[in-house]
Amino acid sequence: MTKKMFWAVFSLLIAGLMAGSAFAAEAIKIGALLSVSGPASFLGEPERNTAVMMVDEINKAGGVKGRKLDLVVYDTQGDATKAVQAANKLIKDDKVVAIIGDSTTGNTMAVIPVVEKAEIPLISCAAGFKITDPVKKWVFKTAQNDALAVQRIFDHMKKQKISKVAIITVSDGFGASGREQLVLHAKKFDIQIISDETYAPKDTDMTAQLTKIRGSEAQAIVCWGTNPGPAIVARNVKQLGITIPLYMSHGVSSKRFIELAGDASEGIILPSGRVIVAAQLPKTDPQRKSLLNYVENYRKRFKVEGDHFGGHAWDAVMLLKGAIERGADSPATIRDQLEKTEKFAGIGGIFNYSPQDHAGLTSEAFVLVQIKQKNWTLVK
Amino acid sequence: MDSSRQLIQYILSGLYNGAIYALIGFGFAIIHNATGIINFAQGEFVMLGGMLTIFFLAVLNLPLLPSIILAILFSTVAGVAFERLAIRPLKNAKPLIMVIITIGASILIRGIVMVVGGKNTHAVPAFSGNDPLYIAGATIMPQHLWIFAITILIIIANRIFFNFSITGKAMRACAYNSQAASLVGIDVKTMVLISFVISSAIGSMAGIIIAPLTMTSYDVGIMLGLKGFCAVIIGGMSSGLGTVMGGLILGLLESLGAGYISASYKDAIAFIMLLLILFIRPEGLFSKKETERV
Numbered sequence: 001m002t003k004k005m006f007w008a009v010f011s012l013l014i015a016g017l018m019a020g021s022a023f024a025a026e027a028i029k030i031g032a033l034l035s036v037s038g039p040a041s042f043l044g045e046p047e048r049n050t051a052v053m054m055v056d057e058i059n060k061a062g063g064v065k066g067r068k069l070d071l072v073v074y075d076t077q078g079d080a081t082k083a084v085q086a087a088n089k090l091i092k093d094d095k096v097v098a099i100i101g102d103s104t105t106g107n108t109m110a111v112i113p114v115v116e117k118a119e120i121p122l123i124s125c126a127a128g129f130k131i132t133d134p135v136k137k138w139v140f141k142t143a144q145n146d147a148l149a150v151q152r153i154f155d156h157m158k159k160q161k162i163s164k165v166a167i168i169t170v171s172d173g174f175g176a177s178g179r180e181q182l183v184l185h186a187k188k189f190d191i192q193i194i195s196d197e198t199y200a201p202k203d204t205d206m207t208a209q210l211t212k213i214r215g216s217e218a219q220a221i222v223c224w225g226t227n228p229g230p231a232i233v234a235r236n237v238k239q240l241g242i243t244i245p246l247y248m249s250h251g252v253s254s255k256r257f258i259e260l261a262g263d264a265s266e267g268i269i270l271p272s273g274r275v276i277v278a279a280q281l282p283k284t285d286p287q288r289k290s291l292l293n294y295v296e297n298y299r300k301r302f303k304v305e306g307d308h309f310g311g312h313a314w315d316a317v318m319l320l321k322g323a324i325e326r327g328a329d330s331p332a333t334i335r336d337q338l339e340k341t342e343k344f345a346g347i348g349g350i351f352n353y354s355p356q357d358h359a360g361l362t363s364e365a366f367v368l369v370q371i372k373q374k375n376w377t378l379v380k
Numbered sequence: 381m382d383s384s385r386q387l388i389q390y391i392l393s394g395l396y397n398g399a400i401y402a403l404i405g406f407g408f409a410i411i412h413n414a415t416g417i418i419n420f421a422q423g424e425f426v427m428l429g430g431m432l433t434i435f436f437l438a439v440l441n442l443p444l445l446p447s448i449i450l451a452i453l454f455s456t457v458a459g460v461a462f463e464r465l466a467i468r469p470l471k472n473a474k475p476l477i478m479v480i481i482t483i484g485a486s487i488l489i490r491g492i493v494m495v496v497g498g499k500n501t502h503a504v505p506a507f508s509g510n511d512p513l514y515i516a517g518a519t520i521m522p523q524h525l526w527i528f529a530i531t532i533l534i535i536i537a538n539r540i541f542f543n544f545s546i547t548g549k550a551m552r553a554c555a556y557n558s559q560a561a562s563l564v565g566i567d568v569k570t571m572v573l574i575s576f577v578i579s580s581a582i583g584s585m586a587g588i589i590i591a592p593l594t595m596t597s598y599d600v601g602i603m604l605g606l607k608g609f610c611a612v613i614i615g616g617m618s619s620g621l622g623t624v625m626g627g628l629i630l631g632l633l634e635s636l637g638a639g640y641i642s643a644s645y646k647d648a649i650a651f652i653m654l655l656l657i658l659f660i661r662p663e664g665l666f667s668k669k670e671t672e673r674v
Contacts, residue, residue, distance in 0.1 A: 037498075037499045038499055039499075041499055041500065042500075171644060197643060198643055198644050199643055200643075200644065200646070200647065202603060203643075203646065204590075204593070204594030204595070204600075205393065205397060205593070205594065206643075207389065207393045208390060208393060208635055208638035208639040208643055208646075209638070209639075209643045211386050211389040211390065211393075211518075211639060212386065212639060214386075215383070215385070215386050227501065228501040228595050228597075231501075231503070231595065232594070232595065235510075235593075238510065238512065239512045239519055239520070239521050240389070240512065240519050241512055241514070241519050256500075259503060260501060260503045260595060262503060262510065263510055264510070
């Protein structure tokens with residue numbers, strides 16, 4: 001044989017082998033849009049860490065149905081414009097079959113038209129009610145509804161015989177959604193909202209609003225926002241000598257809030273997923289095992305505790321895994337299988353999706369915790 | 381209910397926020413008076429004060445006072461570096477170009493801090509505890525007293541420096557007419573350098589004393605810098621009482637507006653004031669009108 005022929009055959013052989021091996025283990029490409037840096041980094045960073053950790057675990061165990069998962073993560077920095085750009089990139093360039101994210105309600109709402117047009121399923125890690133109400137064919141979410149959080153808070157207040165409440169909410173997507181839910185559900189629990197204040201996400205002083213609240217007949221305050229605003233609210237409450245109970249939203253269920261608020265965090269009550277009090281749960285709780293597992297593995301790999309927010313990404317990845325295990329591998333089939341998810345015991349709660357319900361959780365997904373001596377304690 | 385108590389609370393809030401704006405405004409005024417340019421990177425020195433204190437406290441585990449002193453020192457060094465590298469080489473550039481350079485520098489400083497320090501918000505311990513104090517039915521924190529005390533000290537120091545020391549008077553001379561000043565033997569370049577040293581020191585100090593209340597992150601400089609700029613425009617570009625009054629007025633209007641009208645418009649109030657002043661009385665409320673002798 002001439003040298004030329006030898007090389008031709010050789011390269012054909014190599015190409016054939018490569019094509020063969022590629023064929024055998026074609027990876028499933030999933031995209032993730034997470035706000036890893038920026039104002040929502042306390043959401044996006046644990047979510048990204050968790051997603052990466054879970055995908056690595058799945059791949060180490062041989063992948064799903066023999067196929068590895070290929071996770072492409074883009075940092076949207078809590079910015080809706082960047083989120084839309086990244087979504088387009090994931091769909092057109094990376095050709096993903098499903099997308100996890102975004103971490104914030106605002107970003108998720110911005111991305112929804114993009115995924116609907118491209119017909120790619122989206123599993124959001126954000127909590128806004130509007131994301132899955134009304135139900136959108138291609139959109140699911142894993143974070144608990146703010147409606148459920150509100151119900152938990154009002155339920156506790158009713159037991160404490162609190163009927164006049166002041167609310168102070170942040171003027172972004174999360175806060176506005178929370179405020180809507182607070183106003184909507186108040187009557188059902190015989191609660192009157194007598195003061196309705198707002199603050200901007202970057203505000204550094206809320207004493208004006210709280211002074212107004214202090215002068216009113218409110219018996220409790222509900223603050224709805226994400227760090228650092230609520231930490232400043234907590235500090236201002238202490239500064240103004242306000243002694244009525246202070247409730248917060250699940251937006252602050254991370255150790256970061258306690259760090260920022262310091263001593264002012266004592267006694268604050270908030271709804272949260274079970275993960276932050278995993279060790280205090282009764283042994284009969286169906287989520288206890290996976291929760292403790294998650295907290296341990298996260299701590300081993302990232303040196304800090306796994307928290308409520310990282311849990312949203314855990315749920316999203318495992319839900320996708322479940323859908324793929326049931327035989328789905330294209331965007332449309334993944335969507336269909338996701339919709340059929342039943343009794344999935346995740347970090348955020350027990351998920352049951354259906355064609356009418358793409359949020360999947362009930363108010364049981366939340367527990368009420370109180371901050372005592374800079375630590376979480378379960379409120380019975 | 382307790383409307384007089386509420387009013388006093390708003391006024392106190394307005395005053396301590398206003399004191400901070402005044403301190404930041406000094407930075408703008410001093411540099412403007414010595415060089416004729418507006419240093420839009422002033423807000424970043426405020427940010428550096430807070431962030432560097434966190435660095436020394438948390439990373440190097442130094443006690444509070446040395447951390448503060450080192451933070452002010454390093455911010456001042458940053459100010460000197462900025463002057464040497466960005467301002468001095470462009471001796472006779474047009475003011476517009478200088479403004480753009482300072483904006484560029486502010487983005488650079490912000491970017492460096494973001495990359496090195498991360499985007500998280502950090503809490504700084506208060507200087508003397510967290511228990512509120514009661515004054516006439518309203519409450520303030522001990523930290524607010526520190527703000528007032530330090531602001532007053534700096535005002536007094538400024539007065540003494542600019543009116544009773546040779547260097548201070550020389551800087552004022554540069555502000556009036558830099559050519560004439562150099563003709564009588566004043567080294568204008570050194571005066572410019574000193575103005576940056578003073579401004580960055582005051583700016584970083586402002587950042588440090590407010591950090592325990594507002595928490596600090598890489599981007600607090602933007603809003604604070606702009607509000608300080610508003611204060612100095614409202615009060616007139618003086619390095620004395622005018623700026624202080626400007627800052628206090630801004631703080632009070634913000635606080636009262638947030639309390640009685642709506643908290644959502646707090647920032648809008650500052651900028652509406654700025655626009656009104658620029659339209660109606662651009663030299664500020666407390667400056668004499670400038671006339672040029674032809």
